[in-house]
Amino acid sequence: MRCDSVPLADATATDALYMERCLQLAEQARGHTSPNPLVGCVIVAAQRIIGEGFHPKAGEPHAEVFALRSVATGDRPLLTDATLYVNLEPCNHYGRTPPCTEAIIAAGIPRVVVGMIDPDPRVAGSGIERLRAAGIAVTVGVCEAACQRLNEAFVHRVRNARPFGILKYAMTLDGKIASSAGHSTWISGEAARAMVHQLRAECDAIIVGGNTVRRDNPHLTSRHPHTPLRVVMSRHLDLPLDAYLWQTDAAPTLVVTTAPADHPLVPHLQACGVEVVCRPVLTPTTLMKELYNRGIMTVLWECGGSLAAAAIAEGMVQKIWAFIAPKIIGGTSAPVPVADLGLQKMSEALCLEEVTWQTVGQDILVSGYLPKSAAP
Ligand SMILES: Nc1nc(O)c(N)c(N[C@@H]2O[C@H](COP(=O)(O)O)[C@@H](O)[C@H]2O)n1
Numbered sequence: 001m002r003c004d005s006v007p008l009a010d011a012t013a014t015d016a017l018y019m020e021r022c023l024q025l026a027e028q029a030r031g032h033t034s035p036n037p038l039v040g041c042v043i044v045a046a047q048r049i050i051g052e053g054f055h056p057k058a059g060e061p062h063a064e065v066f067a068l069r070s071v072a073t074g075d076r077p078l079l080t081d082a083t084l085y086v087n088l089e090p091c092n093h094y095g096r097t098p099p100c101t102e103a104i105i106a107a108g109i110p111r112v113v114v115g116m117i118d119p120d121p122r123v124a125g126s127g128i129e130r131l132r133a134a135g136i137a138v139t140v141g142v143c144e145a146a147c148q149r150l151n152e153a154f155v156h157r158v159r160n161a162r163p164f165g166i167l168k169y170a171m172t173l174d175g176k177i178a179s180s181a182g183h184s185t186w187i188s189g190e191a192a193r194a195m196v197h198q199l200r201a202e203c204d205a206i207i208v209g210g211n212t213v214r215r216d217n218p219h220l221t222s223r224h225p226h227t228p229l230r231v232v233m234s235r236h237l238d239l240p241l242d243a244y245l246w247q248t249d250a251a252p253t254l255v256v257t258t259a260p261a262d263h264p265l266v267p268h269l270q271a272c273g274v275e276v277v278c279r280p281v282l283t284p285t286t287l288m289k290e291l292y293n294r295g296i297m298t299v300l301w302e303c304g305g306s307l308a309a310a311a312i313a314e315g316m317v318q319k320i321w322a323f324i325a326p327k328i329i330g331g332t333s334a335p336v337p338v339a340d341l342g343l344q345k346m347s348e349a350l351c352l353e354e355v356t357w358q359t360v361g362q363d364i365l366v367s368g369y370l371p372k373s374a375a376p
């Protein structure tokens with residue numbers, strides 16, 4: 001990860017390099033920390049790294065504690081002349097773990113370099129204040145943009161009390177996600193599919209609608225060790241008895257519905273190990289709230305066009321991953337990735353921000369962020 005840091009008056013020439021190492025360390029836990037952030041920490045003294053660590057999982061010690069623990073006994077006297085680098089402000093509260101500020105102060109570290117302020121209201125600048133009150137020199141904002149980007153899902157979840165939503169789809173060059181007959185395997189090539197499996201491993205949940213289960217009968221698994229929760233949003237519970245989702249226990253599965261709890265499919269799904277939740281109202285917003293309450297941080301929408309349009313309209317999608325395959329299927333009734341958004345003029349189109357594109361095998365991946373103003 002490269003970070004182009006804005007020059008700061010109190011930063012040294014090497015601060016950005018060590019912050020980049022923090023980002024690399026933090027990245028190792030991607031997909032495993034929810035609802036906690038990705039955090040890496042490096043301790044430097046005598047122009048060398050004497051300790052480093054990252055936060056592996058919620059409930060485990062924070063990155064700073066792992067880094068402090070990793071300092072060899074022979075290097076411990078160097079701590080009183082060391083700089084501690086961390087991409088997120090050290091915490092200052094008793095959560096699942098004690099405050100890192102106390103551990104840093106107790107170690108006698110004289111300087112701390114922080115990538116970004118923690119948006120968690122339990123911290124929100126108080127960690128930096130506590131360190132400064134203890135006489136520690138604190139530099140804030142080294143590689144800030146890269147630090148914010150690394151924890152975009154954590155920041156979004158804390159600020160908005162809902163998970164970060166990514167809409168992923170694969171479409172043909174003429175903008176179709178299936179043929180008019182509903183056939184959709186495979187639009188993109190193997191390289192793109194491998195990338196999707198990686199993306200799934202980095203998310204906490206994948207959402208599909210009942211239509212996708214009926215038409216595509218997906219597995220929604222990942223080739224990687226971490227497999228996200230598979231979530232089916234089905235108002236009427238008109239789902240097939242023999243869908244792959246309930247036949248394999250490769251990943252936990254949750255069905256959320258407005259059907260009554262005594263619907264005949266409920267005991268069948270439960271016998272297959274599927275959790276069924278019946279709610280009076282079911283929209284992308286209520287579902288995301290439900291997932292937020294379960295500690296979920298990043299959600300992948302792998303749904304059809306109608307649900308995608310509803311999720312976008314309700315502000316439940318922040319980022320788009322669109323794979324475009326160099327194929328043409330045609331067909332006026334062939335489904336499209338996003339159904340009606342009620343927009344009439346091209347000037348009303350949602351223009352993605354920070355757009356990037358890359359070739360993936362024979363396909364092109366275009367990704368970007370929906371404008372924040374698009375959310376209600
Ligand atoms: N600076 C820092 N380093 C880490 O490694 C972290 N995991 C955090 N997390 C902050 O603390 C909150 C979680 O606290 P518990 O793990 O429950 O004790 C999290 O919301 C962040 O604010 N910070």
Ligand SMILES: [Zn+2]
Pocket residue numbers: 062063064090091092098099100101
């Ligand atoms: Zn902490």
